[in-house]
Amino acid sequence: MISAIVYNSKTGSCERYAKELSRKLVIPCYAQGSFRPRADAKVIYVSWIMAGKVVGLSKAVKKMDVGAVVAVGMAPAGKKAAEAMRQASGLPAHVGFFLVQGGFHIDKLPLPMKLIMRWKVKDIAARLEEKKRTAPLSAQEQATYEMAKRGDGEPAAWDVDEIVAWVMAEFDDEKILRQH
Ligand SMILES: Cc1cc2nc3c(=O)[nH]c(=O)nc-3n(C[C@H](O)[C@H](O)[C@H](O)COP(=O)(O)O)c2cc1C
Numbered sequence: 073m074i075s076a077i078v079y080n081s082k083t084g085s086c087e088r089y090a091k092e093l094s095r096k097l098v099i100p101c102y103a104q105g106s107f108r109p110r111a112d113a114k115v116i117y118v119s120w121i122m123a124g125k126v127v128g129l130s131k132a133v134k135k136m137d138v139g140a141v142v143a144v145g146m147a148p149a150g151k152k153a154a155e156a157m158r159q160a161s162g163l164p165a166h167v168g169f170f171l172v173q174g175g176f177h178i179d180k181l182p183l184p185m186k187l188i189m190r191w192k193v194k195d196i197a198a199r200l201e202e203k204k205r206t207a208p209l210s211a212q213e214q215a216t217y218e219m220a221k222r223g224d225g226e227p228a229a230w231d232v233d234e235i236v237a238w239v240m241a242e243f244d245d246e247k248i249l250r251q252h
Pocket residue numbers: 080081082083084085086087120121122123124125144145146147148173174175176177181185188189
């Protein structure tokens with residue numbers, strides 16, 4: 073059974089995903105640091121990706137029983153990338169690992185991150201601009217392109233249905249209300 077959703081969010085995307093999961097699964101959600109779980113409490117950990125890594129995950133797995141991870145990044149999300157990230161994070165196969173697209177808001181970032189991302193997004197936008205010349209971009213690629221180009225933007229969708237279905241199948245019990 074999952075007892076809580078714990079999130080780590082810099083600019084709001086992980087918080088939004090955590091709250092959406094909380095609403096659909098009827099499980100409370102907390103910001104990381106504001107929640108001290110019981111030793112036997114299993115949680116879903118939602119955090120953002122920085123330079124290919126899930127921020128705070130190694131600390132989270134030491135302190136909590138993490139049953140699933142939701143990794144939020146501005147890049148298009150794919151199953152192969154999710155599996156590679158799960159393995160690189162050292163998580164066993166039974167831990168659910170979901171990679172989803174979040175937003176990007178350069179103005180909400182602290183200065184050092186803002187500076188890093190200012191040149192990084194130019195590179196991302198140029199790469200997608202190049203791709204656009206030969207093939208249409210997917211909805212997620214287009215969202216990444218717009219975020220990179222403008223320094224601000226939303227993902228193609230805020231969809232948690234796959235995660236909800238996995239949690240229900242994996243931790244099915246009377247505490248989870250079927251809402252959809
Ligand atoms: C310094 C920095 C590095 C980032 N690196 C990546 C990355 O490697 N891959 C990715 O998909 N997104 C990357 N992002 C984008 C964030 O993961 C994305 O904006 C996410 O939605 C932020 O979540 P939050 O709004 O909850 O903070 C990076 C953002 C910053 C500020």
